[in-house]
Amino acid sequence: MASAQQVLLPQAFxxxxxxxxxxxxxxxxxxxxxxTFAALLLLALTSWHCIVYPKVFSPLRHLPEPAxxxxxxxxxxxxxxxxxxxxxxxxINKIPHKGLIRYLDYFNTERIAVVGSKALADVxxxxxxxxxxxxxxxxxxxxxxxxxxxxxxxxxxxxxxxxLLPAFSYRNxxxxxxxxxxxSQELTHSLxxxxxxxxxxxxxxDDWVSRATLDIIGLAAFGYxxxxxxxxxGLLAENYRKILTPDRWTQLALFLNFVLPxxxxxxxxxxxxxxxxxxFQEIKTICRQMIQRQRARLATxxxxxxxIDRDILSVAIATGAFSDEDxxxxxxxxxxxxxxxxxxxxxxxxYELCLNPLIQHRIREELWTRVPAxxxxxxxxxxxxxxxxxxxxxxxxxxxxxxxCSEILRVHPxxxxxxxxxxxxxxxxxxxxxxxxxxxxxPWAVNRSVELWGADAxxxxxxxxxxxxxxxVTTSGGLQPEYSATRPRLERQKTMGPATPYAFLTxxxxxxxxxxxxxxxxxxxxxxxxxxxxxxxxFCCPEKCGExxxxxxxxxxxxxxxxxISARPGNLKVK
Numbered sequence: 001m002a003s004a005q006q007v008l009l010p011q012a013f014x015x016x017x018x019x020x021x022x023x024x025x026x027x028x029x030x031x032x033x034x035x036t037f038a039a040l041l042l043l044a045l046t047s048w049h050c051i052v053y054p055k056v057f058s059p060l061r062h063l064p065e066p067a068x069x070x071x072x073x074x075x076x077x078x079x080x081x082x083x084x085x086x087x088x089x090x091x092i093n094k095i096p097h098k099g100l101i102r103y104l105d106y107f108n109t110e111r112i113a114v115v116g117s118k119a120l121a122d123v124x125x126x127x128x129x130x131x132x133x134x135x136x137x138x139x140x141x142x143x144x145x146x147x148x149x150x151x152x153x154x155x156x157x158x159x160x161x162x163x164l165l166p167a168f169s170y171r172n173x174x175x176x177x178x179x180x181x182x183x184s185q186e187l188t189h190s191l192x193x194x195x196x197x198x199x200x201x202x203x204x205x206d207d208w209v210s211r212a213t214l215d216i217i218g219l220a221a222f223g224y225x226x227x228x229x230x231x232x233x234g235l236l237a238e239n240y241r242k243i244l245t246p247d248r249w250t251q252l253a254l255f256l257n258f259v260l261p262x263x264x265x266x267x268x269x270x271x272x273x274x275x276x277x278x279x280f281q282e283i284k285t286i287c288r289q290m291i292q293r294q295r296a297r298l299a300t301x302x303x304x305x306x307x308i309d310r311d312i313l314s315v316a317i318a319t320g321a322f323s324d325e326d327x328x329x330x331x332x333x334x335x336x337x338x339x340x341x342x343x344x345x346x347x348x349x350x351y352e353l354c355l356n357p358l359i360q361h362r363i364r365e366e367l368w369t370r371v372p373a374x375x376x377x378x379x380x381x382x383x384x385x386x387x388x389x390x391x392x393x394x395x396x397x398x399x400x401x402x403x404x405c406s407e408i409l410r411v412h413p414x415x416x417x418x419x420x421x422x423x424x425x426x427x428x429x430x431x432x433x434x435x436x437x438x439x440x441x442x443p444w445a446v447n448r449s450v451e452l453w454g455a456d457a458x459x460x461x462x463x464x465x466x467x468x469x470x471x472x473v474t475t476s477g478g479l480q481p482e483y484s485a486t487r488p489r490l491e492r493q494k495t496m497g498p499a500t501p502y503a504f505l506t507x508x509x510x511x512x513x514x515x516x517x518x519x520x521x522x523x524x525x526x527x528x529x530x531x532x533x534x535x536x537x538x539f540c541c542p543e544k545c546g547e548x549x550x551x552x553x554x555x556x557x558x559x560x561x562x563x564x565i566s567a568r569p570g571n572l573k574v575k
Contacts, residue, residue: 054108059432063102063112064095074104083561085416085444088113092445093457099429113440114428117452117502122428123420123439124502125510131420134438143280144243144565146332149515159321160330161515167221167315173518174392176220180523181375181390183219183229184530187212190229192534202540202575206568209346209527210244211237213339216523221334222290223311236286239279244340244564287331291317291324334516336565341414342520344566346527348412349404351569352460353532354539355556359404359462363532366398376533395525403465405525411460413443413506414566443505444567452503540573 050072055061066087069075078087091101092115099116114123123131138151145151149160166172191208211228214237218226228237294313312334316322322330353360368376371394375387395401420439427433448457456464498504507514514520531537541558555561555569562570 050107054104054110058110059434060102060110060112060437063100063431064097065102065104066091066095069104072108073106074108076104076106079105083416083567084563085442085567086561088115088417088440088442088445089448092442093448093450100431109438111438111440112428112433113442113445115442115446115449116429117500119429120441120446120502120505120509123441124508124512127426127428128510128512130422130424130426131439132423134419134421137419141565143276145336146284146329148329148331148333150333150337158511160326161511163319163321164312164316164330164515167312168515168519170518173522176519177392177395177522177526178387178390179220180216180526181530182387183212183216184526185387186215186229187527188530188534202573205347205350205572205574206570207232207241209350210240210339210343212527213343213346213523214240214335216342217335217338220519220523221312221338222331223294223314224290235282239283240336240339242275242279243283243336283332283335284328287328287335288324290331291327338516338520340565342523342527344414344568345408345412345520345524346531347568347572348414349408349524349528350531350537350574351556351559351572352404352408352412353528353537354574356460357536357538360532360536363398363401363404363528366400367529367533370394370398371529371533392522395522395529398525398529399466400462401525401529403462405521405528406465407460407462408524409506409521410447410504411458412567413447414568415506416444416563416567417442418508441505441508446503446505449503452498452500537574540575 066075066078068078070077075087087103088101091103091113095101097115099114099119101113101115103111103113105111114120132153133151138147142151149157149164152160187208191203195203208229211232214228215226218224218228218236226234226236228234231237290313295317298314298317313327313331316327316330375390375394418441420441422433422435422437422439425433425435433439446452450457453464501509507517507520539556559569559572562568
């Protein structure tokens with residue numbers, strides 16, 4: 001008699017689906033073999049790129065790197081939980097290094113943080129042509145600021161920078177101070193009237209400061225008054241609100257377009273029908289109208305009129321080096337990057353003024369002795385240009401105000417990080433860097449490096465920029481005398497600066513340094529001066545105040561870091 005197993009096993013196998021008959025259908029066999037081969041090849045390539053190469057064969061694996069991290073995703077989860085640049089700010093002071101720190105991004109993609117002065121000198125100056133901005137960075141940021149000077153590369157960048165340099169000369173910046181001061185006074189006057197009208201002493205700063213800097217960049221850089229301080233619902237201001245404060249889905253799309261490889265970007269397209277895209281196109285239209293209007297005005301101007309037209313747009317048109325589409329991209333860049341970064345620096349300035357009431361008092365006392373009395377108040381009659389005789393020296397001679405601005409730009413650089421990719425096999429301070437390696441430059445980290453700035457690198461202390469009487473500059477906390485490049489020789493004032501210029505990375509260095517840094521410093525100084533003269537500012541919720549830690553992760557009064565084009569203090573409410 002057959003056993004139960006002998007009966008049940010054949011019945012069980014008979015219920016399974018029959019294997020295909022490959023003898024009668026060889027194409028099915030070939031298809032299955034091809035699919036299997038493709039799957040194995042994909043698995044092998046993924047294993048090589050994500051595990052084997054970075055962990056076993058990479059020539060960069062000997063560099064110091066942070067502990068922990070996921071086996072497959074590296075330090076990616078830590079990176080996305082913190083504001084951009086924040087993890088590197090922690091690593092630079094905790095990990096022993098010789099200028100380079102390696103970390104692993106998504107799928108163990110290698111990144112090299114350049115944090116030492118000699119390494120930075122190689123990347124930014126000595127071997128600047130060996131590196132360029134990553135293509136995905138250009139693609140995503142270009143959708144916000146246009147592909148102008150900031151994103152141009154190679155000979156195109158050199159040509160455009162050379163053509164635009166006259167607009168940023170000291171003589172030109174000096175002549176813009178009346179416009180800077182006029183708009184700064186208009187901001188404080190309009191805000192004071194608003195607070196009086198609504199009978200509320202509390203103010204949310206984001207919109208007010210952004211509108212002021214947009215007005216300044218329009219008036220000083222393009223010779224056009226947008227009047228966004230007095231007309232907050234204007235087309236330009238509204239469109240920039242959409243672009244600079246995208247919704248969650250747009251932020252996700254931008255992020256995925258930045259991190260995904262080209263063959264997967266279809267998963268997160270930036271739709272041309274989105275609000276952001278429409279706003280971008282409307283701003284482009286405004287820029288084209290400005291170009292046409294300025295071309296027409298310059299064409300009808302006499303030779304005696306032309307020297308006064310030193311705004312960026314007039315200088316760019318006069319060179320003949322730019323097509324109309326090039327000019328649109330340049331205007332987009334200066335409008336977006338120029339007004340948003342200075343607005344962020346101004347918001348951080350107000351944050352620090354609230355934390356340090358004595359600093360407010362000290363700046364105010366200095367301004368009372370340096371700025372003529374008739375420039376301290378906002379006049380009722382604006383028809384005669386009441387600030388036309390306002391001079392750069394009124395602000396430049398305020399040593400403590402200038403030190404405060406320098407310390408703001410050191411501790412709170414508006415742009416927390418930028419990136420470069422090696423265009424060929426090269427080296428940094430003798431370390432071999434393969435072609436295609438992504439380098440990360442983080443002002444947030446370098447500007448607070450204990451190695452470069454001393455044990456109090458994380459402390460906000462404007463006095464570090466002032467030279468004490470009879471100071472021995474060789475022992476002054478790693479600082480040395482610095483002469484401001486924005487002043488002519490006879491007007492320069494001796495101040496303190498870092499022992500190496502690469503310790504202050506806010507405006508970068510070398511051929512790709514920020515062309516508008518003198519413009520930005522002058523604009524920020526005028527805004528702070530007008531604000532301190534008009535208001536005595538404090539937090540709405542002082543009970544939430546607390547010291548920032550070494551990593552800078554905690555902020556007073558419930559403030560959180562918001563990162564877009566710039567890193568700014570979110571939820572900053574003052575009175």
